Amino acid sequence: MATWRQLSNRYSRTRWANELSYGDAAGYLPLRRSIADYLRFSQRIACEPAQVIIFASTQQALDLCARLLLDPGDGVLMEDPGYPGAARIFAAAGAKVVSVPVDSQGLCTEPPLPVQPDMRLAYVTAAHQTPLGGSLPLERRLALLSWAEACGATVIEDDYDGEFRFHGQPMPALKSLDAGQRVIYMGSFSKMLFPSLRLAYMVVPGWLAEPCRAAISLTMRHAPLHQQAVLSEFIAGGHMARHVHRMRLLYGERAQHFQQECETRFDGLLSPIPVSTGLDATVLLPAHASDAQVAAALHRGGIETRPLSFYSVQHKAPPGLVMGFSAFDETAMRQGMDGIEKVLEGLALKP
């Protein structure tokens, strides 16, 4: 935060006076360069700054994709359970959402994905599946790309927190395998830095760059320059890589601590799915439990979770809860776990 503050103050003193007017609708060019350089190194994605488009949020990027790529009735392939914020955007565009089941490795590509001529889009969280947590294996990634090629569809790879991978070799991004120019890679700074910043980006295939710029120019103009400029220097100065490295260690410790607490405390009532990536963990409840009821009881006890049923459309997820662990140090974690224990005791969840 001190570094960010310094960069922000320096921008105000030096370049701000020359950057008061309108900017490029696709985003501040130095930021787009910084992101392209960063992704080359961190995700092995080879892209030009012209392919990097800046948004206020992933949500806005998804909305623009839906408006540019979908007509009412077009098919969109979605993970189920999956991210409801994306499903709602596609539904609002009048698209037909085709649900594909998910297992512990992410989107299931067996039985084969439905090749239909009206399929226009797929949305996947390949690095860290929302909400079950899997990382899509290489053969499934290739199957998804073949499906896109066969349908003439585009794939959105929403990498909302893939930077925070705690162990194992990270899989190359789907975008890095995108020989056919069919993948849109999305990233956000809400989880890498902080949500009130409101900056996110897409890396688009070359053919989509100009349509994106035109649509943003019409529907928003562009994101604020000051924040874009500070972020650009934060990345270019190496602060982002250092921050992510530090946070990866910290969040990794917290993930482990979360898992230990779950295992030692709840007598099998909460079974955490091992956390390899990100800021949230998924814990499974006994098979007969209603996760919506448990989440409501926890909410009344001051504890915010999301039931897995919230993420399901057609394919029922097992009862479970998504819980954030990354914001809590040891003391706060212990207090939270005490609170959860108290609520669960009152629920008589044991069979």
Place this chain on the structure above:
Amino acid sequence: MATWRQLSNRYSRTRWANELSYGDAAGYLPLRRSIADYLRFSQRIACEPAQVIIFASTQQALDLCARLLLDPGDGVLMEDPGYPGAARIFAAAGAKVVSVPVDSQGLCTEPPLPVQPDMRLAYVTAAHQTPLGGSLPLERRLALLSWAEACGATVIEDDYDGEFRFHGQPMPALKSLDAGQRVIYMGSFSKMLFPSLRLAYMVVPGWLAEPCRAAISLTMRHAPLHQQAVLSEFIAGGHMARHVHRMRLLYGERAQHFQQECETRFDGLLSPIPVSTGLDATVLLPAHASDAQVAAALHRGGIETRPLSFYSVQHKAPPGLVMGFSAFDETAMRQGMDGIEKVLEGLALKP
């Protein structure tokens, strides 16, 4: 700028650490309060903070209105010549744009506006018509509101630069006459402050506040908090009112200077429409001239203008140019005028 910088640095030092997370989709509450207070005083608009919705830009606000209020085939009443950025948004929503002619007082309400059941929206620049510069008289404002009542339509009042009124009593905003809850008032800080800030707002009728919040939450989440917080303090501390007062005097002098230069230099070739408001002036060319050709020649000479024909859809505007005057001090204005003279001499515009 020094004041803004101070407020921004103070925010970074004090409140930022507590406002890193997500905020209200409708906007930062202190900013919405500041705007409501400001409008009560400056535009005699009585509104609650709950009716003030924060956007990145007027363009984004227009887009959201079109998505919430229009179905394909719905009618939208537009000034012609008028603001193409709005017309394009409505066309993108599949609306049918109904052009109404404009005279020196703005939107013509005689012959009476077309009362049709499929009219859903009107878009007007009542304080300062884009591009002809008129300010809509009271009887026309009332006629427009009656039309909206008769059709069940909503009126968007885009007050993009009405704060900069140089003489005469400002007309009360259309929104201040809105007994029927049919007017959306839009304002932007791009012209009051600076465009790279990317903040604008709408004041909506009560019935539209929650749908707006839900739609923004889905399609963007919200605008960045830092800029919203600084702007809020800038307004609440009285800096905005002082800034607008100072700029109104300065821009008024520049408008007068622009007009004098036009009158003394061009031997009747450029007839400025008297400037009462805003940052741009409209000058008329001889009746036989092609304003697009003149604008293209000026562009080649390094001078940016917009031909009036750019703003016309169905009702032809007289040939003319929209020219910004507010950014130029006496020396820069003289140099610009020298440049224009040189280009016009080469064009043989005289009959």
